[in-house]
Amino acid sequence: MAHTSTPHFHNTEGLKRIEVGSKEFMCVGALPPFDHPHIYIDMGKDNEVVCAYCSTLYVFNAELAPGTSQPLSAVYHAEPA
Numbered sequence: 001m002a003h004t005s006t007p008h009f010h011n012t013e014g015l016k017r018i019e020v021g022s023k024e025f026m027c028v029g030a031l032p033p034f035d036h037p038h039i040y041i042d043m044g045k046d047n048e049v050v051c052a053y054c055s056t057l058y059v060f061n062a063e064l065a066p067g068t069s070q071p072l073s074a075v076y077h078a079e080p081a
Contacts, residue, residue: 007067008038008076011056018056018074021064028076029054 008026009018012034023043029036029051036053043049047060061070069075 006040008078009058009069009074010035010076011054011074013071013073015071015074016057017059019059019061019064019070020074021061021068022066023060025058026076027051027054027056027058029056031076 006024006026007020007022008028009020010028010031011018012030025041026038027036027041028038039051039053041049041051041058043058043060049058050056051058064070067075
């Protein structure tokens, strides 16, 4: 059983590049209601990946804590239901 949830990131600011501290995460595009389907991304052995929906370049940065990003504003926090 997983003890942590998968981090989610967004690119509402339209950045060309977002550094992330996780190689497995969800991309939501822009903040709702302008989001795209929330897709799971796994970098595997690579250190960067481009989201197929919004073309955001995500770059793994081992110096960042898991679930965080540079800029920090790219971390998506879902509104409580």
